[in-house]
Amino acid sequence: MDDIGAWRSGETLELTLEELNKTIMEMRTKGYLTEALKLADQGLLLALESNNYAYVLDLxxxxxxxxxxxxxxxxxVxxxxxxxxxxxxxxxxxDLMxxxxxxxxxxxxxxxxxxTVEMTKKSIVYAQELQDVMMLVRCHNNLCYLEVEKGCTKEALRAGLxxxxxxxxxxxxxxxxxxxxxxxxxxxLADVYVLEGDFVTGKALLxxxxxxxxxxxxxxxxxxALFGYGFLYEKQHKLEEAVPYYQQAIELAKSYGDKPITKxxxxxLLNVLYQLDWRDEIFDVQREYIDLSEQMSVDNLLQQVMNLDFKRQKEKLERKAHYDPLTGVLNRHFLDHELHEWLNAAKMTQSYVCITVLDIDHFKLFNDVHGHLFGDMVLQLLADGLKDFLRGEDVKIIRYGGDEFIxxxxxxxxxxxxxxxxxTHAHLLxxxxxxxxxxxxxxxSMGACINDRINYHYKDLFEQADSCLYQAKDNGRASYVIYELS
Known part of the structure; x- marks a missing residue:
């Protein structure tokens, strides 16, 4: 399993990545985390190299x-x-789950x-749709923990059971x-029972x-579990018995660098020590707590996560500005503001460029006979057909206006x-x-113009492609015409 390079045969690549993914999960289950991480890093390089994005996401x-x-x-983060x-x-x-x-x-x-609750519930929706038992276990258990944190014991118990x-x-x-x-x-569940005052059941679970x-x-x-014991004894007002369990939990969390749990x-622990009035211990733990808080402040994780959330919201707004809301493809903003750079990049790499113009034959008839809602469904069908068939290609799909796409x-x-x-034309039909x-x-009907790797002017290419579209219409519709610049 360590020699990933030995597995690089085309026919067995899929099987290899599947086995690798399964092995990593087994390692995680058995607690071999460092080894699992090393294997995941190796596998990720292999999956990226082969453009196998299904396994890239898994890894x-x-x-x-x-x-x-x-x-x-x-x-x-x-x-x-x-x-x-x-x-x-x-x-x-x-993957969304x-x-x-x-x-x-x-x-x-x-x-x-x-x-946290919002994201967990979204994951549960997908898990229910996919009937993924493992994720249903994990997500409902996470909900149990979250409801405990809020002090909502009935909801926590329901989720845990x-x-x-x-x-x-x-x-x-x-x-x-x-x-x-x-x-x-x-x-x-032990925390739930402790909060409910059922200390016997809580202890048995721990x-x-x-x-x-x-x-x-x-x-x-x-x-x-150690934290659970500390919580159990604290709630029974056996404060001195709670202290060593909290201390053991802290030392163990520190041993593998888990700062959030340690904090x-x-x-x-500080809350218990204050109640016991153990001043020396309070001073030591408080000093360590402040040091840890400062370290975490330097890490600035909260700010990073909030920046991530802000970036996501900003991208949503930009997406609304750049994408057609009905079909989900680009709108004319791309043609007006971004196409020039796209064409320049093609020119620098001496790529061929093709501008293709297409529209739906007799689209007005769909609207007149079946109504505009049905017409919208036809537009969505065309856009989805283009997106699905051209997935992975170096293309930009734009709704130019009405039923016309570029x-x-x-x-x-x-x-x-x-x-x-x-x-593409055959697929759409x-x-x-x-x-x-x-x-x-x-x-x-579709018209296309392929450049000669000299002319990268959109206007010239579009006008020729548009002319080809009309030729396709004259040829009886439901056809395509391609023109090559020379």
Whole structure:
């Protein structure tokens, strides 16, 4: 497994990455985090090199979960930018489910509770849609923890018991992971029972966690159990008995660098020490707490996360300005403000450029006979057909106005562009829309102009492509015409 380079055979690449992904998850489950991280780094390089974005996303997700288990918040935040960008471009429902879980972990680590709950619930929606039992266990258990933090014991108990039910199903397919999830669920439910005053049940659950055969390999889960004991004794007003458990939890969290958990338990320990009036201990812990707070302030994680959120909101606004709200493709803003740079980049790399103009045959008839809502659906069908077929190509899709669209294509080979135009048109003619049990095929005419790697003037290329579009109409519609500059 260590020699990734030995696995670089084209036919086995998919299988290799699948096995690698599975192995990393098994390592995480068994607590071999450093080894899992090393393997994830190697696998990510291989997946990126082969443009296998499905596994790129899986491996980013694996890396982030390993860093979370290690308490390395800075690495998580630094990874999220690239992870989010790739997820937005190539992500499936599964990847969005993972992404929202990751964002919930980040918001939890910096203490933004409302966003943590919001992201967790979004992940649950996808998990329910996909019937992903593992994620349903994890997300409902996270909700249990979040409701405990808010002091909402009934909601916490409901979420924790739901996680436990889903975990019974997980035992059938992934028993090792289900055992680890049981410890996590029991740690959270123990806090619920302690808050409710059922100290016997709470202690029994924590005893189960600390005596588990796998707990020595899972420091984060052991910290949670030790913290749970401290919480248990504190709520029973056995303050002196609470102190050593909080101290053990702090030392263990410090051993693997988990600053957020260390700070959280220190705050609880200080509360107990103040009640005991143990002044020397208060001074030592308080000094360490202040030092840790200053370190975390230097890390500036909250600000980084808030900047990330601001950047996301800004991009949403920019997207609204640059994209057509009905079809989701670019609007004329791209032609007016960004196409010039796009063409210059093509000129610098001596790529061929093709400007393609297309519209829907007899579109006015759709609107007149079936109404404008149906017409909107036809426009969306065309836009989605273009986006799906041209995914991964170096293209820009623009709604020019009404039912007219422009596709700008760059490539090093003219023949490739000609084939792409031909196959794109053929694909669009396979699309259909249904209304009142009647099928309506999409009919599209297309004109294209491919440059000569000398003329990169949009106006010249567009006028020729537009002329080709009218030729396609004259040829009986539902056809395409390509012109090559020479």
């Amino acid at each position: 980013y997700y694996q890396k982030i979960l390993v860093h979370h288990s290690l308490g390395d918040t800075i690495s998580i 630094s990874l999220i930018y690239d992870y989010e960008a790739i997820c937005e471009k190539y992500g499936t429902s599964k 993972h992404y929202y879980l990751v964002m919930s972990l980040i918001y939890d680590l910096v203490g933004v509770r409302e966003k 739901l996680a436990r039910e889903f975990n019974k199903t997980l035992y059938e397919t992934q028993p090792d992971l289900a055992i680890l999830q049981d410890i996590r669920i029991n740690n959270n 005893d189960g966690s600390l005596t588990s055969d796998i707990i020595p390999h899972h420091k984060r889960e052991k910290v949670a 959280k338990v220190m705050r609880l 596709v700008c294509i760059r490539h090093q080979q003219m023949e490739y562009i000609k084939a792409l135009v031909k196959h 396979t699309l259909t829309l249904e209304k009142n049990q009647q099928i309506y095929p999409l009919k599209v």
